[in-house]
Amino acid sequence: xxxxxxxxxxxxxxxxxxxxxxxxxxxxxxxxxxxxxxxxxxxxxxxxxxxxxxxxxxxxxxxxxxxxxxxxxxxxxxxxxxxxxxxxxxxxxxxxxxxxxxxxxxxxxxxxxxxxxxxxxxxxxxxx
Numbered sequence: 852x853x854x855x856x857x858x859x860x861x862x863x864x865x866x867x868x869x870x871x872x873x874x875x876x877x878x879x880x881x882x883x884x885x886x887x888x889x890x891x892x893x894x895x896x897x898x899x900x901x902x903x904x905x906x907x908x909x910x911x912x913x914x915x916x917x918x919x920x921x922x923x924x925x926x927x928x929x930x931x932x933x934x935x936x937x938x939x940x941x942x943x944x945x946x947x948x949x950x951x952x953x954x955x956x957x958x959x960x961x962x963x964x965x966x967x968x969x970x971x972x973x974x975x976x977x978x979x
Contacts, residue, residue: 880972897947906976935961
């Protein structure tokens with residue numbers, strides 16, 4: 852293993868910094884469900900529109916990642932936007948979060964994406 856990585860792993864301050872940022876900018880399905888019930892976030896599905904039409908998280912709006920630049924008018928800088936994509940390995944969500952952060956929007960990423968919401972937690976989904 853790389854010596855620099857070994858060194859970082861034994862640095863509690865670097866761990867504290869990493870995990871505090873992780874907790875600030877990601878959330879899991881249970882936390883998202885609670886925030887949606889309280890109307891405290893805007894939920895955006897950045898998957899392909901066809902996949903959104905098949906099924907999506909209730910309350911989500913569809914803005915495919917490729918169309919995000921032209922649809923920021925659907926969002927507000929006064930509320931947190933939560934982004935989700937397909938699954939844990941999909942980077943569409945992280946890329947969309949970066950785009951919105953560059954535009955000055957407060958943003959978070961749903962860890963595990965739609966797959967974790969629908970398959971692992973078996974929360975309700977909607978079809979258009």
